[in-house]
Amino acid sequence: MSKTLVSMTINGRPVEEAVEPRTLLVHFLREKMHLTGAHIGCETSHCGACTVDIDGQSVKSCTHLAVQCEGSEVKTVEGLANAGVLHAVQQGFYQEHGLQCGFCTPGMLMRAYRFLQDNPTPSEEEVRIGMAGNLCRCTGYQNIVKAVLHAADALQHNTVGA
Amino acid sequence: MIPPAFDYHAPRSIGEAIALLTELGDDAKLLAGGHSLLPMMKLRFAQPGALIDINRIAELRGISEAGGMIRIGAMTSESELAASPLLRQKLPLLPEGALLIADPQVRNRGTIGGDIAHGDPGNDHPAIAMALDATFVLQGPGGERQVKAVDFFLGTYLTALADNEILTAILVAPFRPGTGYAYQKLKRKTGDFATAGAAVVLRIAGGVVTEVAIGLTNVAPTALRAAAAEAALIGKPVNDATLAAVAQAVRLACDPAADLRGDIEYKTAMAGEMVKRAIRTAASRCS
Numbered sequence: 001m002s003k004t005l006v007s008m009t010i011n012g013r014p015v016e017e018a019v020e021p022r023t024l025l026v027h028f029l030r031e032k033m034h035l036t037g038a039h040i041g042c043e044t045s046h047c048g049a050c051t052v053d054i055d056g057q058s059v060k061s062c063t064h065l066a067v068q069c070e071g072s073e074v075k076t077v078e079g080l081a082n083a084g085v086l087h088a089v090q091q092g093f094y095q096e097h098g099l100q101c102g103f104c105t106p107g108m109l110m111r112a113y114r115f116l117q118d119n120p121t122p123s124e125e126e127v128r129i130g131m132a133g134n135l136c137r138c139t140g141y142q143n144i145v146k147a148v149l150h151a152a153d154a155l156q157h158n159t160v161g162a
Numbered sequence: 163m164i165p166p167a168f169d170y171h172a173p174r175s176i177g178e179a180i181a182l183l184t185e186l187g188d189d190a191k192l193l194a195g196g197h198s199l200l201p202m203m204k205l206r207f208a209q210p211g212a213l214i215d216i217n218r219i220a221e222l223r224g225i226s227e228a229g230g231m232i233r234i235g236a237m238t239s240e241s242e243l244a245a246s247p248l249l250r251q252k253l254p255l256l257p258e259g260a261l262l263i264a265d266p267q268v269r270n271r272g273t274i275g276g277d278i279a280h281g282d283p284g285n286d287h288p289a290i291a292m293a294l295d296a297t298f299v300l301q302g303p304g305g306e307r308q309v310k311a312v313d314f315f316l317g318t319y320l321t322a323l324a325d326n327e328i329l330t331a332i333l334v335a336p337f338r339p340g341t342g343y344a345y346q347k348l349k350r351k352t353g354d355f356a357t358a359g360a361a362v363v364l365r366i367a368g369g370v371v372t373e374v375a376i377g378l379t380n381v382a383p384t385a386l387r388a389a390a391a392e393a394a395l396i397g398k399p400v401n402d403a404t405l406a407a408v409a410q411a412v413r414l415a416c417d418p419a420a421d422l423r424g425d426i427e428y429k430t431a432m433a434g435e436m437v438k439r440a441i442r443t444a445a446s447r448c449s
Contacts, residue, residue: 004170021170021213024163024204043163045201046353048267057241057270062163063200064271067170068215111267132352133265 008069010035011079019066025059026050028066029076037077037106041135048134051107052076058114060133077106080113088151089113098147100138108134112148116155124149165203169212176221176301176328182214183326184303192216192328194237194276197268222275222330225249234332236275240264243274252336255343255363259290262345265353275329278314281321281384283419284355288315288385289377290345293361296334302327315384341365342444346436347379350423356380357423358432360412362440364395366448371395376440380423381416381433388415391437400445408441409434 003018010033017032029035029052038061041047050061053075080087089112092098099105108131115122115130122130127148128141136144171190173179183190189211193199202208216222222237225246232253234243243249243260250257256274263286264272277287278298291298291311298309303326314322323329337343347359359379365372374395376388391411398404418429 002169020167022165022167024165024200040163043201043204045197045268048265051267058267059270060267062204063197063268065170065196065200067172068196068217070172115266129352130266133267 004067006067006070008072008074010074011076017066021065021067023066025052025061025064025066025069025074029061029074035076035078038110039103039106041103046135047104047107048111049104049107051110051134053110053114056114058111058133075110075113077109080109087113088154089116089148091154092147092149092151093144096143096147096150098139098144104134104136104138108136108144112151116148116152120152120156122148122152163204165200166206166209168203168210170215171212172215172218174218174220176219176330179214179216179219179328180301180303180326182212183328186212186214188325190214192279194279195239195268195272197264197272198276198280198282216328222328227252227336230335231333232336234274234334236279236329236331237273238275240269240272240274240277241266244269253294253334254337255290255294255345255361256334258343259286259345259361262286262347262349268353274332278332279321279323279329281315281317281319282355283318283382283384284380285385286345286347286356286359286361286379289359289379290361291332291334292377292385292387293343293363293375294334295375296332298329299331299333300324300327301330306330308333312387318383337363338365340449342446342448344440344443344447346440346443348432348436355423358418358429358436360433360436360440362437362444364441364444364448366400366445369399370397371400371445372397374441376412376437378412378415378433378437381418381429383417383419386415388412388437390415395441400441405438405441409438412437 007016039049041049045063191210193213193215223235240260244257296311348357356379361377364374378386391408394407394411413434416430
């Protein structure tokens with residue numbers, strides 16, 4: 001099976017690579033691009049640890065082929081901070097203790113980043129439903145909800161980086 | 163986790179995709195949202211030699227109204243169904259159902275056409291389509307044909323779709339004003355397939371049900387249209403006695419598979435309960 005040339009933009013940087021069609025996006029990002037923030041927590045598309053932003057939508061990169069990203073804008077957790085200034089969702093998770101082992105965190109952050117653009121002023125219930133594609137074994141979610149609400153508030157009041 | 167190797171094609175038109183299907187034969191599979199197919203390939207349950215990606219075919223997308231029918235392109239994502247102002251106004255059962263499917267990330271990729279074409283009894287759209295009396299548009303080398311939802315599902319993962327056909331659109335008549343609707347889904351957690359589910363569309367006049375359609379999810383090898391249960395409801399008021407008779411008819415129609423979601427008795431009982439709840443909710447939405 002021959003390789004296919006694929007061009008995409010990752011965190012603002014144009015990338016062109018030859019990939020096997022069967023290469024999952026998460027493996028492409030981690031192994032070819034050395035963007036190892038996105039994690040793999042399952043093989044059944046449940047956990048969301050591999051969540052990245054593709055063309056303005058949260059996608060589980062374990063269930064998307066790298067070849068499907070031809071022409072796409074991909075954003076990973078490494079692209080969240082702006083010139084070293086944390087994005088509001090990163091600041092929120094830090095401030096509210098929304099992580100412990102940190103394995104779900106990149107996926108949680110990428111989901112929160114998009115969720116807050118789709119719903120800038122969510123209720124607690126909307127946060128829980130909006131983050132339902134991301135599993136966490138450490139936090140019990142409580143502080144993640146606080147972290148997302150903290151980020152929502154910060155983004156509304158322009159107090160931290162977006 | 164590691165899918166077997168395959169060739170990848172990304173046609174730009176339905177015609178090109180059908181030509182590829184015809185040329186490559188049953189070694190090829192259509193790749194839509196990929197959230198059933200890729201999981202099966204990652205577990206090596208499916209090992210197609212070629213994937214035909216239909217995500218770049220614009221004519222498979224979009225929700226529109228024409229000739230008194232609503233046309234939903236097969237590649238419309240669950241997120242797009244949930245957010246569609248046209249569907250919220252004229253077919254609100256679809257957005258309600260879509261939001262009970264999977265999770266936000268999966269809904270961004272998974273499509274209504276793929277959910278239907280997969281033919282999994284655990285999927286929600288088959289029963290919803292039956293309750294909506296939807297028509298599926300299938301296109302093959304010889305042209306287009308239409309199949310009613312009630313005639314489409316032949317067995318577990320088996321549908322009326324031929325190997326060289328593409329499900330291109332779902333056609334549904336918009337609700338007339340005053341139509342009640344509901345989808346009730348019992349599940350162990352957000353994102354799980356239903357233990358049992360019931361889709362109901364009904365109309366009430368003069369205190370009695372004048373029209374009703376009931377679709378059942380995951381309580382048989384395919385989604386079911388519960389005709390006997392519908393007959394038990396027509397001409398009756400929605401009360402405890404009627405609902406007991408309807409639930410009994412539903413239980414008799416069930417043929418669920420025992421698994422980690424429960425045994426046959428439990429799933430059968432829950433199908434009856436979901437139908438009662440869906441009918442009560444639908445009735446409360448009638449006017």
